[in-house]
Amino acid sequence: MVRYLIGRIIGLIIVLLIVSILAFLLMHSVPGGPFDEEKSPLPPAAKANILAKYGLDKPLHEQYLLYMANAIRGDFGISFQSPTETVIDLIARAWPVSIQLGGLAILLAFSTGLICGIVAAVKQNTWIDYVVTFISTLGITVPSFVIAIWLLLIFSVQLGWFPTGGWPAGGEDWNTMVLPVITLALGPSALVARYTRSSMVEVIRSEYIRTARAKGLSTNLVIMRHALKNALIPLITILAPQIPNLITGTIFVEVIFRVPGLGKFFVSSIYLRDYPMIMATMLLVAFLWSITYLLSDILYTVVDPRIRLQA
């Protein structure tokens, strides 16, 4: 187990290093930098000063080493798009918004997905089952920005129940949160519902469930105490990647509903070639994903002791 973990952590570090090198090289292969004078001409001396200030005049490998040395100490530089803030400040401002949005979406997705999946499995091949299956197919296949437009058309434009965008952190009403959270939750909730259903259907057919029923337990007790526990194991693999996905802010939802989260800043960073911000976001996302995969593998062995991790 310990050997396995060490191997995995080394693998994780290698992956992060490759991601950082790739991102760094690609960004610097672009002709034109953030201080090109298309719009506002600068005297050569002033430009040289600015380039030197941000370290852009050094050879590439030195820039990279310098960057990584600072990054390990938690200094990701200063954001070009908001020069009064460090990248860390900007992330610290934008990320809580994304975590709030993603956290609410996760709660909604898990609760509705689980309930729908269990009901569909118990009421297998009834109209409830078909409705759940239909909606979850829709939720899995149709992209979130399409769902967002539909929800906007129905609930903002036709019914006028909710505003078309904004976020409480931007000083707006709480009801701005409803549509983005639902949009973001629909995909994962569909996924949870589908897997809960199929895994429950399988468990319900197994022999120990028949035994539990035979000794006279009520249907609800059998479902809650015996079936559900075992049906949840395969869900770990499905759900783990959803968590970093949701808390790093789904870009489309944040852009459509004008939520000032990490995803929206990432898009503006790409427009403005804000190297430090792009680098930091890519590394953050890669780190969160890799660590979640690792944790989900460990969680597997805790939930199901028959599974052993091997190097």
Add this chain to the structure above:
Amino acid sequence: MSIVAEPTLPSVGEPTLRPPSNLWRDAARRFSKNKLAVGALIVLVLLILAAIFADVISPARYDFSVLAEANQFPNSAHLLGTDTVGRDFLSRLIYGARVSLTVGFSVQLIALLIGLPLGIIAGMFGGWPDYVIMRGVEVLTSVPIWLFALFLISVWRSSDSAPGGGMINVIVAIGLVSWVDICRLTRAQLLTLREKEFVLAATAIGAKPLHIALHHLLPNALTPLIVAVTLGVPTAIFTEAGLSFLGFGINDPLPSWGKMVADSSSYIRVYWHLGLFPTLMIAVTMLAFSFVGDGLRDALDPHLKT
């Protein structure tokens, strides 16, 4: 003497014999019983025909703009209305099908060209090539793939003016990050098949590893690959729509459904048709591809054979 009489034997059991069949005929029979998949296949064929004959069937060119007729709701002259610069919306949707399908299929072609050889190398030879390839796969799965594609395109598009409305850039960028699934699948298939007896037999009569991989293993791995490619097309279409939605995909005047959705979001309070129709097209296309893919999986999987 009884050996001589043997050729006449089949005539005895003939009435009960099943007609001769093979994998593809069986699969077609099973597929045709799946109503949802057949319906989806018809939708797909219509979409593909619309994309091919866009020049013939669309009422106007996709870039033909009449400013005086801008922002019209659906009416008799423009069945689906016009957009904010007075282009016929139906025509733009039809040409949009051409863009989406071209991207979807080309991306899968690139993904096959990269993923298949890498998967064969990793699965067949193991050792350090396998290690290197799997680390590459890990790097690409450490970040959502469209994030990588977004990043690639943002790098390229600042280096030169994008040819072909940016379509080639989009195809190459998505293709470069989409091979992971095919590579992993090929590798996993080869790893299982490699242990089978017929491989041992082939090795025993002196077949070379590459010959075994191409002539014995790959044909057996074909059906899961077909399903993976079919299901990969909608993912590519979704990624293109997403990139175009964010403004990093197809450029005007070439129509892309994703871009049309993005353009509509500023006017959604008034011009509902600009948002509704392209989102419907995306949804229908994605659903059709995934139903056909699921149908193919059920039809091609011999374990379900009855």
